[in-house]
Amino acid sequence: MASTGAAPFWRAAGMTYVNYANLCAKMVRNCLKEPHKSEAISREKVHYSISKWTDGKPEKPSVRTDSPDE
Amino acid sequence: MLRRAVTTTTGLLARHIRAQPFSTDLSSAPAADAGFVEAWKKVIPNIEPPKTPLSFMQTRPSTPPSIPAKLTVNFVLPYASELSAKEVDMVIIPATTGNMGVLPGHVATIAELKPGVMSVHEGNDVTKYFISSGFAYIHANSYADVIAVEAVPLDQIDASLVQHGLAEFTQKLSSASTDLEKAEAQIGVDVHSALNSALTG
Numbered sequence: 190m191a192s193t194g195a196a197p198f199w200r201a202a203g204m205t206y207v208n209y210a211n212l213c214a215k216m217v218r219n220c221l222k223e224p225h226k227s228e229a230i231s232r233e234k235v236h237y238s239i240s241k242w243t244d245g246k247p248e249k250p251s252v253r254t255d256s257p258d259e
Numbered sequence: 260m261l262r263r264a265v266t267t268t269t270g271l272l273a274r275h276i277r278a279q280p281f282s283t284d285l286s287s288a289p290a291a292d293a294g295f296v297e298a299w300k301k302v303i304p305n306i307e308p309p310k311t312p313l314s315f316m317q318t319r320p321s322t323p324p325s326i327p328a329k330l331t332v333n334f335v336l337p338y339a340s341e342l343s344a345k346e347v348d349m350v351i352i353p354a355t356t357g358n359m360g361v362l363p364g365h366v367a368t369i370a371e372l373k374p375g376v377m378s379v380h381e382g383n384d385v386t387k388y389f390i391s392s393g394f395a396y397i398h399a400n401s402y403a404d405v406i407a408v409e410a411v412p413l414d415q416i417d418a419s420l421v422q423h424g425l426a427e428f429t430q431k432l433s434s435a436s437t438d439l440e441k442a443e444a445q446i447g448v449d450v451h452s453a454l455n456s457a458l459t460g
Contacts, residue, residue: 197355202442209446213374213391214409216450220420221411229409232338 322400326364332379334388334405341388341410342379349380350403352395353453359395367399374453376413376460377405387413389457391450418458425451 199209218229240250292311299308332350334342351360353375359368372393379386393407428447435441 198445199442202438204439204442210392210408212443212446213450216424216447217374217389217391217409217411217454220417220424220451220454221415222417225411225415226417 320400320402327401328363329401330361330363330365331402332405333402334377334379334407334410336407336410345379345381347379347381350405351376351378351380352405353377353390354395361395361397361403363401365397365401365403368395368397370395370397372405372407374450376453376457377407377410387457389413389416389454413457416454416458421451421454421458425455 200206204212214233218226218233221229234255236252236254238250238252240247242248292313295311296308329346329348330350332342332345332347333340334345349360349362351358352370353359353373354370355373356370358375359370372390372395374391375389377388377390379388388407388410389412390405390407391409393405393410395406396404398404424447428444428451432441432444432448435444
């Protein structure tokens with residue numbers, strides 16, 4: 190790939206392509222008309238539980254729900 | 260002696276380059292696993308060889324010798340397949356390098372897409388979608404695969420929300436402090452101005 194000179198501005202600021210694409214999609218979804226907007230937002234909802242592991246054991250899990258923000 | 264060494268290396272190099280085909284020139288893929296079938300028949304001649312995964316796959320259409328009349332478009336989203344092997348006359352895609360018109364016989368290209376309008380032209384019908392971002396792969400056999408994270412027909416976009424978003428992100432851009440905030444605000448301004456020009460243009 191190119192050196193820092195030719196990178197897109199979001200890559201130079203530390204954002205990955207996946208984050209950029211998801212951010213663009215979120216903004217587009219927020220600009221939709223009503224029945225489509227709530228369908229799109231509910232379609233992209235996520236619900237998961239995440240826990241960090243240290244010394245081979247999981248710590249207390251935290252549950253993340255709703256909007257798929259980073 | 261030096262001269263002889265140079266010619267042998269360039270000779271080898273030329274042969275190597277000629278022998279390796281470009282991926283865009285590949286002919287259509289084989290439908291069955293010839294090597295496996297031969298080996299099976301040698302050991303078990305009486306039973307039919309089982310089908311391998313290769314025979315279940317659809318073969319890649321080969322690059323036709325003359326330019327085909329139609330472009331075949333596959334347009335997919337993470338949650339739906341918008342167009343599946345649809346034969347059209349032209350698609351205009353919003354690549355980061357500018358709006359690109361793709362006709363049958365287009366050179367094989369991989370294009371990263373920016374937020375913008377993709378229009379599909381079939382006879383006299385034009386269908387437009389606003390794409391948030393994604394990629395377009397155009398193959399040498401006049402197949403185009405467009406993948407997008409979010410794509411909506413233009414009539415589902417609310418103009419007042421777009422104006423509101425544009426004003427909000429322009430204000431965030433001027434007040435942003437860290438690089439990341441500036442990048443996010445700039446993305447917001449880009450997406451909303453693309454939405455705006457999609458609605459007005």
